[in-house]
Amino acid sequence: MKLQPFCRYVLALWAGSAINFVAAQVPAAVPAAPAAPASADSKAAERGVSDWLMRMHEASRKRAYIGTFVVSSSAGSMASARIWHACDGDQQMERVESLTGTQRSIFRRNDEVITFLPGSKVARIEKRESLGLFPNLLQSSESSIPEFYAARKVGYDRVAGFDAEVVQLAPKDNLRFGYRIWSEKKSGLVVKLQTLDTDGRVLEQAAFSELQIDAPVKFDKLAQMMGNTEGYKVERPELxxxxxxxxxxxxxxxxxxxxxxxxxxxxxxxxxxxxxxxxxxxxxxxxxxxxxxxxxxxxxxxxxxxxxxxxxxxxxxxxxxxxxxxxxxxxxxxxxxxxxxxxxxxxxxxxxxxx
The missing domain is CATH 3.30.200.100 (MucB/RseB, C-terminal domain)
Known part of the structure; x- marks a missing residue:
């Protein structure tokens, strides 16, 4: 059963198709990010939750990047993957290679996802309509995100060598979790994410351990790799x-x-x-x-x-x-x-x- 909740969506910002990551022990207490300096951009500090999220989404669509990210959780496991992301206008293309667990390669072109399983020689083709859910809701006048979440900038940090702004998304009731997000300062690209329980403890964390922004990733080359199913049994799960x-x-x-x-x-x-x-x-x-x-x-x-x-x-x-x-x-x-x-x-x- 695969979902696209926010943590999975942020992974989708990096990796269009969400790998089922289950993850390693996260310290119960995470040091707070350093306080923002007095000269911080006042407009940035005043951004609302929708403004922050749209900035992160747009950064994911307009940047080519290569990186390794690791997902860990309080459940006591850890997983990592390598991702290549390319864009061509409104077209999005990604390749994800698992580095832990079952070997698999996942390609996404817009809402089409192909999962290659070398061990069983199976290629599974699916449509992921939910990948467009998040930005569409933000742009909709019916969006209720600001009604149930509040955003505030809590400081600065460095992740994978990049300066990042740290934003806290706090739920306004006990029916949803909170999030702490690190976004690259210049572009807004999400470089780290923590999911927080109702008491503020870290349940899950996803972060780049290495990242190249504006990397030379070829859209056409990824598309060619995605279309090469020779030697694989192609499955199309019926929905x-x-x-x-x-x-x-x-x-x-x-x-x-x-x-x-x-x-x-x-x-x-x-x-x-x-x-x-x-x-x-x-x-x-x-x-x-x-x-x-x-x-x-x-x-x-x-x-x-x-x-x-x-x-x-x-x-x-x-x-x-x-x-x-x-x-x-x-x-x-x-x-x-x-x-x-x-x-x-x-x-x-x-x-x-x-x-």
Whole structure:
């Protein structure tokens, strides 16, 4: 299950397609960045949350760069990858090579993503519509990001040899995490990110350990590499667009700030009767939550639980069918980089409509 919450989106600023990074121990207390000097640009200090985020997004689109970044988390694991990013007008192109874990190469051209798995000789082609979610929401008059987050500049630092401004994005309620972001001072490119829990502790960190900005990355060369699937079995996971209402579901109690963004059916395999899993995606513009709903199977589904791995929370719950509904019970898996109470609110609000 792959998501595009804010931490994953910032990785997408670097790496268009989000690798499933699970990460290493982050110190519980991170030293505060040095205070901004008295001569700091007053306009920069007064930027709102949308201004900061748009500046970071634009920097990611207009710069070619090569770098190595490392993701670590309080769960006790670490992962790293090498990225090449090129741009040609509005066209974006990236190559990501995993340096830890399973060997894989991921290429993204705008919303098309191809994952090459050399070990199994499989190339998986997908569309990632959610990659455009973040900037589109910022530009929309309906954006609620400033309603639920506040931004303030907290100092300066150096990351991978670059001077960076440090910005804190603080949630205004307990339904979302906060973020501390380091952006390269001249361009605004994000060079480091921390996801903070409701008490300000670091749950997850992603940072460049080495970076070349305005590097000589050739768009055409990356495109050629992306298109070379010779020797690989090409797979195109089948996703069917739908709506929650069409599938018989409603969120009777909306979670403040989170809006429905997309809904798909994902065919499942196994069993005598073909079935499918519905994925309903919500976002507040930074954080995202995915609700995966499938028919309950006593053989496959275990106990209800709530798990945490770094910033990612997972909740599973059995949902009872309404009285008179003969379709049987359902199994919910809710995943998101949000506090556990947010997933609980989604689970409590999700309801099966009478068929």
């Amino acid at each position: 069917v667009k739908t709506t929650a209402a069409a599938e018989g579901w409603v969120l009777k109690s909306p979670v403040p700030g989170f809006k429905p963004m997309s809904c798909y059916k994902r065919p499942t395999t196994g069993g005598a009767v073909p079935d499918s899993t519905m994925q309903w995606v919500f976002s507040d513009g930074l954080a995202s939550v995915s609700l995966f709903v499938e028919a309950y199977d006593r053989q496959r589904h275990g106990q209800e639980m709530l798990l945490a791995m770094g910033a990612t929370q997972t909740l599973t719950r059995r949902l009872s069918a309404p009285a008179g509904d003969k379709s049987g019970d359902w199994w919910l898996t809710a995943v998101g980089e949000v506090p556990p109470q947010t997933l609980k609110a989604f689970a409590q609000g999700l309801e099966r409509k009478k068929q």
